[in-house]
Amino acid sequence: xxxxxxxxxxxxxxxxxxxxxxxxxxxxxxxxxxxxxxxxxxxxxxxxxxxxxxxxxxxxxxxxxxxxxxxxxxxxxxxxxxxxxxxxxxxxxxxxxxxxxxxxxxxxxxxxxxxxxxxxxxxxxxxxxxxxxxxxxxxxxxxxxxxxxxxxxxxxxxxxxxxxxxxxxxxxxxxxxxxxxxxxxxxxxxxxxxxxxxxxxxxxxxxxxxxxxxxxxxxxxxxxxxxxxxxxxxxxxxxxxxxxxxxxxxxxxxxxxxxxxxxxxxxxxxxxxxxxxxxxxxxxxxxxxxxxxxxxxxxxxxxxxxxxxxxxxxxxxxxxxxxxxxxxxxxxxxxxxxxxxxxxxxxxxxxxxxxxxxxxxxxxxxxxxxxxxxxxxxxxxxxxxxxxxxxxxxxxxxxxxxxxxxxxxxxxxxxxxxxxxxxxxxxxxxxxxxxxxxxxxxxxxxxxxxxxxxxxxxxxxxxxxxxxxxxxxxxxxxxxxxxxxxxxxxxxxxxxxxxxxxxxxxxxxxxxxxxxxxxxxxxxxxxxxxxx
Ligand code: D5M
Ligand code: FE
Ligand code: ZN
Numbered sequence: 001x002x003x004x005x006x007x008x009x010x011x012x013x014x015x016x017x018x019x020x021x022x023x024x025x026x027x028x029x030x031x032x033x034x035x036x037x038x039x040x041x042x043x044x045x046x047x048x049x050x051x052x053x054x055x056x057x058x059x060x061x062x063x064x065x066x067x068x069x070x071x072x073x074x075x076x077x078x079x080x081x082x083x084x085x086x087x088x089x090x091x092x093x094x095x096x097x098x099x100x101x102x103x104x105x106x107x108x109x110x111x112x113x114x115x116x117x118x119x120x121x122x123x124x125x126x127x128x129x130x131x132x133x134x135x136x137x138x139x140x141x142x143x144x145x146x147x148x149x150x151x152x153x154x155x156x157x158x159x160x161x162x163x164x165x166x167x168x169x170x171x172x173x174x175x176x177x178x179x180x181x182x183x184x185x186x187x188x189x190x191x192x193x194x195x196x197x198x199x200x201x202x203x204x205x206x207x208x209x210x211x212x213x214x215x216x217x218x219x220x221x222x223x224x225x226x227x228x229x230x231x232x233x234x235x236x237x238x239x240x241x242x243x244x245x246x247x248x249x250x251x252x253x254x255x256x257x258x259x260x261x262x263x264x265x266x267x268x269x270x271x272x273x274x275x276x277x278x279x280x281x282x283x284x285x286x287x288x289x290x291x292x293x294x295x296x297x298x299x300x301x302x303x304x305x306x307x308x309x310x311x312x313x314x315x316x317x318x319x320x321x322x323x324x325x326x327x328x329x330x331x332x333x334x335x336x337x338x339x340x341x342x343x344x345x346x347x348x349x350x351x352x353x354x355x356x357x358x359x360x361x362x363x364x365x366x367x368x369x370x371x372x373x374x375x376x377x378x379x380x381x382x383x384x385x386x387x388x389x390x391x392x393x394x395x396x397x398x399x400x401x402x403x404x405x406x407x408x409x410x411x412x413x414x415x416x417x418x419x420x421x422x423x424x425x426x427x428x429x430x431x432x433x434x435x436x437x438x439x440x441x442x443x444x445x446x447x448x449x450x451x452x453x454x455x456x457x458x459x460x461x462x463x464x465x466x467x468x469x470x471x472x473x474x475x476x477x478x479x480x481x482x483x484x485x486x487x488x489x490x491x492x493x494x495x496x497x498x499x500x501x502x503x504x505x506x507x508x509x510x511x512x513x514x515x516x517x518x519x520x521x522x523x524x525x526x527x528x529x530x531x532x
Pocket of ligand 1: 328329366503
């Protein structure tokens with residue numbers, strides 16, 4: 001085994017079932033015979049060790065120097081992470097300081113977290129697991145950036161969302177509606193191309209289908225008039241109503257009596273897992289930012305090794321693994337790691353802290369090093385090789401991940417900013433991000449409005465349409481924790497691992513940092529654990 005690089009040592013330790021302590025890895029890499037040193041360190045590790053501590057490696061190396069055959073006294077089990085941040089600016093330093101401080105505490109340390117069962121060894125039923133991915137653009141992107149591709153993606157959106165509505169409403173094409181006599185009843189399904197209020201306070205909605213557009217009027221005194229507040233440009237809806245008397249002279253309108261969204265049926269029955277098993281739904285780790293909360297992350301990772309977390313067998317990460325570079329103006333002033341690859345290397349080190357037996361799925365977000373326009377493909381080969389720890393499954397944003405029968409739609413969530421900006425506070429807000437998610441479920445599209453905060457990639461197919469109703473909808477991005485059920489679908493926005501940034505402070509965003517929502521896949525109940 002060539003053992004010259006720390007990465008190889010980490011991968012060898014991982015393959016032997018150990019989490020890699022960065023300091024222990026550095027010591028092994030610096031040994032005269034790294035391969036032999038690693039073999040000795042592993043052989044002499046206690047049976048219940050989860051991680052080879054730096055002290056353990058030091059003893060193995062010292063002993064090899066003094067007397068290669070001497071027995072080593074039983075080394076201590078891995079140290080818990082209970083110390084607070086040292087306040088150091090550099091997270092890599094902070095990490096090292098934290099670890100070495102812990103390691104010198106020894107087994108009997110007074111402030112050891114008494115609740116952590118040191119001897120616990122996870123023993124998951126790997127055969128019972130199943131994980132499938134659908135709706136991933138990775139490797140399938142056809143867009144060339146030409147105008148025609150934008151036409152295709154909207155045509156596909158219209159086709160798929162209108163077919164969901166056609167089964168419920170008996171619609172006619174707008175070209176046929178134009179030729180109908182005035183006064184009759186009809187229905188239209190179209191994409192919203194314009195919404196404006198009239199001089200008398202009514203609402204004029206322009207609906208576009210493949211044969212043209214047609215103006216539809218919602219009178220302000222209709223009981224459903226406040227639904228107009230929920231409408232976004234480019235979403236697909238159906239309306240039913242009565243044509244104006246002058247319809248056949250060419251400038252008629254439809255007086256709307258009912259308005260339909262593709263929506264989730266009220267009676268939707270989500271699927272559940274056949275056994276008691278859990279998934280941690282997280283996002284927005286932002287490694288590389290000065291505000292990344294390394295201590296909270298380590299507490300979370302340590303907790304995953306405990307008996308209490310024995311049933312957590314899946315870890316779903318909905319984007320913003322790293323802070324990235326050049327994402328927002330002045331972002332560089334708050335970077336702890338300035339090189340994007342170094343950020344992913346460091347993220348990978350943090351990922352190694354979680355148990356190696358977890359099944360992990362990761363999608364990118366707007367801070368990650370993939371194209372910004374959605375759908376975003378999964379990471380390229382270079383980044384995949386940096387993040388190869390624990391064999392995480394890497395897929396596009398969005399993707400549907402079916403975990404033991406439960407369809408989890410993972411989407412980073414950039415469109416939530418748009419929905420929150422456009423809709424009234426009670427329908428979507430940063431304080432209740434799950435309500436903004438309900439709107440996306442209702443529209444059966446993860447990013448309905450084009451041209452604002454959300455960038456769309458021109459593709460032949462609209463990957464952002466929800467053909468199937470998910471059982472769980474998991475997003476992040478807005479850095480606020482919130483969850484709830486919409487027509488029995490669980491919507492979870494998962495908070496973040498980054499403390500408040502200068503920008504967030506300036507606009508009064510108070511992030512929910514250091515929380516891990518834990519989902520019971522057999523009941524779809526949620527509990528939230530706090531690690532900050
Ligand atoms: O963004 C986290 C949240 O904060 C999300 O709601 C966008 C908002 N945000 C953060 N920084 C900025 C800047 N500089 N401009 C506009 N909006 C911002 P995330 O992208 O996940 O860090
Ligand atoms: Fe984020
Ligand atoms: Zn984001």
